[in-house]
Each structure stands twice: as C-alpha cells, then as structure tokens.
Amino acid sequence: MNEILTKTIEEMADMEFDCSCGKKHRIDIKHIYVGENAYNRILDVAKEILPKEILLVSDNNTYKALGKCVENELTESGYNINNIILVSDGDLIPDEKAIGRVLVEVNNETELIVAVGSGSINDICRIISAKTHIPYVIMGTAPSMDGYASTVSPLIIDGAKVTYPGTNPYAIIADSNIMKDAPFEMICAGFGDILGKYTALSDWRLSNTIHDEYFCDTTEKLVRNAMYKCFENIEGAVKREVKAIEYISEALILSGIAMTLSGNSRPASGAEHHLSHYWEIDKLSRKLEHPLHGNSVGVGTVISAWLYKKLNIEERFGIETPVPEIIIKFIKFYWS
Template identity: 50%
Template sequence: MDFKTFKIEDFLNKSFKCNCNKVHRTSIEEILIGENVTLELPKLINKYGYKNILIVSDSNTYKVLGETVEKILKDSQISCTSYVFEETNQLVPDEQAVGRLLTNIDDNIDLMITVGSGTLNDLSKFVSYKIHIPYFIVATAPSMDGYASTVSPLIVNNLKTTYEVNSPKAIIADINIIKKAPMEMITAGLGDILGKYTCLCDWKISSIINDEYYCESVVDLVKESIHRCVKDIEGIKNRDTIAIKNLTEGLILSGIAMSFVGNSRPASGAEHHLSHYWEMMFLFQGKEAVLHGTKVGIATLIIAKLYEMLTNTNLDFEKALKHAEEFDYNDWVKNIKQKYKHAANDVIKLEQKTNKNSKEEHKIRIQKINQNWDEIIDTIKDIIPPTEELKAILLKVGATITPNQVEVDSTTVSDSIKIAKELRARYTVLQLLWDVGLLDEFASI
C-alpha cells in the first residue's frame, strides 16, 4: 500500500488491506483544512443530524475561536451551550479536569465540539470515548500531532498514561486562525514532527530485536508527514498559508498513522519518554507546563545524539552480559521510588507485568543485538538525520533547542535518560543502551 500518493481526504472513514497483512482503519469522516472552513460547521452538524451541541474550550481558545463557533451555530438556529475551562495556570489533563468536563455534559448532548489543541483535544477525546458521544475538533494551532490519533495521554495517579480512544468524527482547521497562533505553538508542532525520526528508528530496531510488529506502509506515511512539514521551513517561520497548511496536514497524517496501528508506536518513542518524564517532574515541582511539542523537539535532539554516540561505539557484549547478571531488582525499586515519588507504584507495577528488565529477557535481547548489530547500525544511519541538521531546522524557526531554556536542569535530563524508559513497555534506544550497559555512561550527555 503506497500511502505516499494519497491526498488527505483519501483516508476518510476507510479500511485498507496492507502488505503487512493487517487491515488499517480510520473512522474520521471529515477533515477540512483551509481558509474560513469554520463556517462549514452548521452544514456538518446538519449532515449528521446532531441536535444539541456542547462547545468545549478554555479561556484562551474561547476568545480566539470558541465564541465565534458559538455564534455561527446560534445564527444557524443550532442548539448549543459552552463549557469554558477558566484556568489561571495551564490546564492539566488529569482526573480533575476529566471530572469537570463530565459533570458539565447534560444528558441531551449528542455532539461535543472542542475548540483548541493538545490538552483540550486529549480531554475531549477521552470523555467522548467514555460516554459514547462523538466529537469534532476545531483546531486553534498546529502544535501537536494528536488531532487524528486514537490515543489520549492523561496524567492519572501522577503518571503520564496513554489511553486508547476513538478518533474525532471531524477535524476542522481554519488556516486563517491557526497561522496566527503564537509562534511557540507553531514551532512546537514542528518539534513534535521531528520526533518521528527517532521514534521510527526505535520501532524498526524493536522489530529487529524483539520481532515486534512493524509496517513499512505506515512508516512511509509518517515519513510523508515529516516531508510535508520540513519542506518549507522558511514558509513556516513566515506563517505562509501553504506552509502552515502543509504543517497541519503533516501533523494530522501522523495521527492517522497512529490510528492505523491502533497505538502511538509510529509517532512516539524515546523522545516522548523524556518529554513525559519532564512533564511529570514539572507537576511534582509545581512548575508551569511546557508545550508538548517543544519538549519533544528538545528531547529529539538528545535522542538523536545518543544514537550518534551509539554508532561510534565498539560494543563489548561480554561486558553487557555481566551487566545483565548484576541487575538488582530491589535496588531498581529503591531508585524508582526515589525518582518517581508518588507515581512510583504504577511504574513498579508496569515492570512486574512486563518483566522487561529481568535477567532472562535481558540476556535474550543481548544475543539478538549481537547477532543483528550491523543491521541496527545501518538502520540508525538510514533513518535519523545528523543531530546538527535537526538542530538547524529548529533554530531556523526560532524554536527552543536546549533543556535549560525550558527550566529542565542537567540532573533531570540525566535522570530522564536513565529511567524514563520505565514509563512504558515500549522498546527504544533507552532500553537498548541499558541492555548493552551504556545507559548510565551516555546519560552524562
């Protein structure tokens, strides 16, 4: 299946039998990207016969577009009410936010229309799935790739946890609105996209070492999403209409790739693990959150550098086996409790369930790494551009590129490299470095 030749509308509400022997599906029925497409909302609502609408926004997105959406619907005699998250600080996608949204949905509501981007989209997607009410997302910024995905990352029990949910029924992205988004949100979208280089490498390497399912067609789709975003960096910097449209399409395509696989594997790897760890530490310390894509962009440079260091290292597999034998589970638990604090119990439960750090599993992986080392090195060199090239792309649009620019100190960076892998049962370069006994050494990057 050659998804590279598809237009974005070719994916709508379709199933595809793929060369990987799976059927890829997306349930999104409408994607409107263009100028003034917000005006199409009444037509879409009437097309599907919805009668009672809840418009969800926050105090910022309500001013930007939510109030306009409300007026468009009321002018068309469509019954609607608004729920606005009135936050003095940034909205956190946690249990409290989910509860607040749930308690403001009347029994007669048959459609949610969410006006916003990352956090609002994640909250609405989760609630929509839980109460079986469809939702539209009206984008206000090209800041992340979750619009079309079938996952919702939330903070639950102080731990960043990803839930499987449904895609939105419709995605509406008015270029006249999103190209006026704060530049840091636009550069965050670019940062999120650049993270696909490292996550695709993680996925391929896991398929080599662990025989994990891997789909070349989905990988090609993600690569196409990257291409659409990076082909006109100057245009993105200047808020050019076509360049912002391409960035938005690229982000949506990345989300569609996730929906095809049924999880975030095609779009999230070690760079997201670092980002999630930093986000949790910010919550523990009471710090203001940093945009997801901004963190991912910074973390991508770190992970790309780790990959570069690995390609220039002569591995000692006898030393790696000795490292496996020396693993002490009790010491590991002690470290997790110290670093993850009140989120530690869920991290420990994940390890007990997956057993990814056990001596037996560890030794099996070392053998596979040894047998396939040349292919692993070729994969890294084939997929990930040089770190300096990625850095230059981000610098060109004025993006943040170092952890200290977002108040992530060197200790937190080092800790995240060492233990952010424990957040997920997903094989990445962080687990690979741990497997071969290099993680602590490389963490001083």
C-alpha cells in the same frame, strides 16, 4: 503500491484498505478538513448528525480565537448550543476539575460535542466522548501537538499523568487561517513534535531489524513524507504562511492516524518521547512548569539522534537515522 499514499489527508477519512504489511487498516474518523476557512465545515458535520443540543467547549483563549465564531454560525443555523468556556489562570490542565466541569453539562439532549482548542481541550472532550458515546468534533486552534487523531487521552489524575483509552473524533477541522495565528511557541511545539518522528521512525525500523518487530512500510512512508514537507517549508512556517502551517497541521494529524494504522505508538513516538515524558513527569511531581510537549520532544530528538550517530547505527544496520547537527539547525532556525 498502497493507494493511501496517493490520497490527500481529507480523502483518508473513513478509509479502509488492505496493506502490503498484511494488515487491513481502517481509519475511523468520518471527516478531516484542513485548509483556509475550513471552520465552516462544522455546519456540514452538524447537518449530518442533527443534534438536539451541541455542547461547545473552549477555554478563554480559544473562545476568542474561534469558539465565538463557531457559536454564532451554529446558532444562526438554528442549533441549540450549551456553551462552556473553561477558565484558567495559566495553561489549562486536563484534570478531574476540568473534566468534571464539562461532564456536568452533558444531558439527555446532548448529541454532539464540539471541542475548540488543541491539546488539553481535545483530551478532555475525547475522554467524555469515550465515556458517554456522544460523538465529538475537534476544531484545532494551534498546530501544537499530534493528538488530534489519536485515540488516547493523557490526563492529569491525582497530580500524575495517566493515559486513558479514548476514542477517535467524529471529525477533525483544522482551519489554517486560525492555526497560523496561534502563539508562536505553539507552532514551534508542533514542529518539535514532528522532528521527533524522525528518531521515532528510526527506533521502529531498528526494532524491526533487530527484533523482527511488526513494521508497516506504508505507515512509515506516510509519516516520513509529511515530515519532509514540513522540513522543506520551514521558512514559510516561521513566517506563518498558510501553506506551511497546513503542512504542519497535516503531519500532526497524520502521525495520529499512523498510530491507528500500526496499532501502537511506534510511528509517532520513540526514545525522544520517553525523554520528554520523563522531563514532564519530573517537573509535574515537583510542581514546576514544563515546556510544551513538542518543544521538549525537539530537544529529546537531538539527544536520540546524537546517540544514533555515536553508536554508528546507520552503517551497522543500514537504516536511515537523522543527523543531530541538522536537527539542531532546525531548532535554532525556529527559535532565532
């Protein structure tokens, strides 16, 4: 029995353990805080690092939602803050312009980057942290994607999506009181990204069965348990109840951790993600808007689950696969 399965997400931070899969797994994130008023934890993190200057990065929306409050708390505690608010007309894009805008603010005094936001802000700060070796903390504002605990940064370079190696955040802070007030489309996207784990795990198991690919039961269980918790609390999530939003946030953080444990993206991303990436790149190349990542992953999950059913994979290989009708029901429940 691997002890990680009995831990809370906060206890998983900075953990190392010998796993039944034969690997020694390590989680290189110093702190993970999920819960009401978790935003306060930024003061504990700052006290640990004692930075000469903090680069605080948000956009116009996330500054209003949380950035301003973080700025006040840190200033009142005596820290020097360089506050950058990235301004964009529509969705903030993690491209050369946004990365450059933040990078020019890094100086010799910058010893901590505090990113306030979700997908794009996290990707921008992660790549800068990786290049400068300045630790960064992500303070989530929406349970919209599973990149919080990831180690790569998908960026838009020369108009195309390119994934760069990044680094783990020093800490992840997900305040459920803030996350629950995110635009509903973003909460849906988070749930859609979690739906995708269902077929991703089936893909991984199938490849293990057919090709004898490396598989970690513990990692699989971690993701599956977190995913089921979100399914069981779907009604609460639609009503923006704090506990249900925490389950989504935890599942999203956990799937990032799961990728670190397995050493690849298998536990978090399968055919449903390939479909979603294709749609995203296609729209991008035609300069058209595309839905939030998780929302197209949800649709990809339906197609993938339908293929599993059509090919009779569950009976043929004895592995659990999702029922497409149930996936459709979940999606309809969210959007009704």
